[in-house]
Amino acid sequence: MHPNLWPLLGVAVIILGFLLRLHPVLVVAAACFTTGFAAFMPLDHLLASLGTAFIKTRNLPMIYLLPLAAIGLLERFGLREYAQSAIARVRSATAGRLLIVYLAVREISAALGLTALGGHPSMVRPLVAPMAESAAEQRNPKLSEEQRYRVRAMTAATDNVGLFFGEDIFVAFGAIVLMQTILRAEGIEVDPLHMALWGIPTAISAFIIHAWRLHRLDRYLARQQ
Amino acid sequence: MIIRVEYFYWLLGAMLALVALMSAADRSNPRRWTTALFWALYATVYLAGDLLAPEAAGAMMLAMALLAGFGGVRSGKPQTPPEETRRASAVRLQHKLLLPALIIPAVTMLCATLLKDVRIDGLFLFDQKHLTLAALGCASVIAVAAACWLTRATPLQAGREARRLVDAMSWALVLPHMLAVLGLLFTEAGVGKAVAHVATSYIGLTSPLVAVAVYCIGLALFTIVMGNGFAAFPVMAGGVGIPVLVHQFGINPAAMAAIGMFSAYCGTLMTPMAANFNIIPAALLDLPDRNAVIKAQIPTALPLLFVNIVLLYILI
Numbered sequence: 079m080h081p082n083l084w085p086l087l088g089v090a091v092i093i094l095g096f097l098l099r100l101h102p103v104l105v106v107a108a109a110c111f112t113t114g115f116a117a118f119m120p121l122d123h124l125l126a127s128l129g130t131a132f133i134k135t136r137n138l139p140m141i142y143l144l145p146l147a148a149i150g151l152l153e154r155f156g157l158r159e160y161a162q163s164a165i166a167r168v169r170s171a172t173a174g175r176l177l178i179v180y181l182a183v184r185e186i187s188a189a190l191g192l193t194a195l196g197g198h199p200s201m202v203r204p205l206v207a208p209m210a211e212s213a214a215e216q217r218n219p220k221l222s223e224e225q226r227y228r229v230r231a232m233t234a235a236t237d238n239v240g241l242f243f244g245e246d247i248f249v250a251f252g253a254i255v256l257m258q259t260i261l262r263a264e265g266i267e268v269d270p271l272h273m274a275l276w277g278i279p280t281a282i283s284a285f286i287i288h289a290w291r292l293h294r295l296d297r298y299l300a301r302q303q
Numbered sequence: 304m305i306i307r308v309e310y311f312y313w314l315l316g317a318m319l320a321l322v323a324l325m326s327a328a329d330r331s332n333p334r335r336w337t338t339a340l341f342w343a344l345y346a347t348v349y350l351a352g353d354l355l356a357p358e359a360a361g362a363m364m365l366a367m368a369l370l371a372g373f374g375g376v377r378s379g380k381p382q383t384p385p386e387e388t389r390r391a392s393a394v395r396l397q398h399k400l401l402l403p404a405l406i407i408p409a410v411t412m413l414c415a416t417l418l419k420d421v422r423i424d425g426l427f428l429f430d431q432k433h434l435t436l437a438a439l440g441c442a443s444v445i446a447v448a449a450a451c452w453l454t455r456a457t458p459l460q461a462g463r464e465a466r467r468l469v470d471a472m473s474w475a476l477v478l479p480h481m482l483a484v485l486g487l488l489f490t491e492a493g494v495g496k497a498v499a500h501v502a503t504s505y506i507g508l509t510s511p512l513v514a515v516a517v518y519c520i521g522l523a524l525f526t527i528v529m530g531n532g533f534a535a536f537p538v539m540a541g542g543v544g545i546p547v548l549v550h551q552f553g554i555n556p557a558a559m560a561a562i563g564m565f566s567a568y569c570g571t572l573m574t575p576m577a578a579n580f581n582i583i584p585a586a587l588l589d590l591p592d593r594n595a596v597i598k599a600q601i602p603t604a605l606p607l608l609f610v611n612i613v614l615l616y617i618l619i
Binding site for chain 2: 129
């Protein structure tokens with residue numbers, strides 16, 4: 079049977095909105111309404127669906143909201159400045175090398191199920207990003223604004239890459255459970271350990287590709303602009 | 304259970320209510336009343352979410368979207384001590400500053416692994432359904448206490464600092480939440496089924512290379528649209544992975560699933576829809592370009608997607 083294809087309009091609204099660089103929150107609201115009406119939901123039903131989903135997903139922002147008070151207080155008392163001066167004492171440190179070490183630690187600890195070791199509000203902003211920026215500054219005192227932003231963006235990227243491609247080789251991770259459930263519904267029985275093992279080649283490739291890019295980052299940062 | 308995730312909803316609600324009050328009193332914010340209203344609405348979602356009628360919660364989400372979308376949410380001038388003061392404080396406190404910061408991951412891991420099965424009087428110590436969140440909540444509270452003890456600041460000062468960071472991130476902070484709502488609505492409206500229908504009826508999947516490429520690239524594209532690999536996987540596995548790759552070409556289902564999920568993650572690296580990974584950090588790191596993190600990730604994501612296609616193709 080032919081499914082209702084009209085809800086695809088909601089996807090079109092999202093793509094168009096982001097391409098035209100409209101306000102993201104408005105784009106999301108517009109996409110919600112387009113999708114709802116395209117699926118023939120009456121207005122009250124749509125509002126109720128949105129509301130139920132809004133309450134149901136409110137655990138999501140907690141991961142980055144809960145640590146803010148402690149991190150903010152420590153920043154006021156010089157945590158970022160301390161991280162910068164600590165890395166400045168390591169003479170061989172460069173932004174790239176520091177981030178390669180962080181990538182390895184993040185990926186391996188995530189593979190062992192320790193996903194909490196890291197994260198943007200609790201590790202990247204107060205510690206890793208200031209350290210990487212300070213290491214880059216030691217090598218090139220005339221670091222431009224653009225280079226500075228690049229170091230920060232790469233720090234956030236390194237945290238994401240390490241987390242994503244590490245956690246999936248941990249057997250008890252949610253994604254593995256999800257895959258097992260879906261395959262079982264189709265009558266295929268798979269050992270979670272095998273899925274974790276088949277993730278390893280990609281996880282290693284992710285490390286090699288990203289580490290090579292971090293290595294190249296140092297060369298870009300050494301450039302005078 | 305003894306430590307329920309609801310307690311942290313209330314704590315967070317109280318924090319957001321404090322942000323609303325401080326915003327209302329902040330004359331350096333050009334839109335202080337609408338900003339305060341925005342955070343008050345969000346605080347209500349956490350403080351009274353279970354009591355709200357679903358339609359009312361939906362209307363509140365819509366009101367927040369309109370307030371943010373039409374420029375009603377702004378930031379005040381942050382009040383931080385000058386850099387010399389912070390440097391002097393860093394020299395004085397030294398590595399002790401790291402302690403409360405490291406308490407957050409350390410205590411979270413400890414609670415989520417060692418203490419996860421602990422029961423007192425037959426009751427689980429931690430909320431079993433939201434174990435990581437309950438653990439992170441405990442860790443954050445302990446970290447605030449440790450930071451206050453170390454710096455001799457009051458908990459109210461911690462609240463002010465939390466407000467400074469929330470204010471700096473502004474409306475970007477609720478974007479991941481609203482995108483998650485959109486993702487659920489997509490599922491309810493059958494967007495996944497529609498995409499799978501289009502993908503499988505208009506592309507011939509007779510050659511193994513095309514089938515593998517459609518599967519991997521499809522997962523990445525689907526994730527770019529939905530912002531979440533978990534939403535993409537069931538659709539593409541059910542539409543292409545199981546019927547074509549496993550039954551027709553005989554690929555090991557474990558490899559199909561594992562490498563497929565990683566292809567979806569390549570999509571996560573490239574989409575503003577995964578705002579908590581890609582947009583929030585840009586706001587947290589004061590980057591002027593909202594998409595700076597995505598741009599930094601694309602050159603890693605694309606070669607990795609290619610590697611995935613090659614890996615699956617070799618397995619046929």
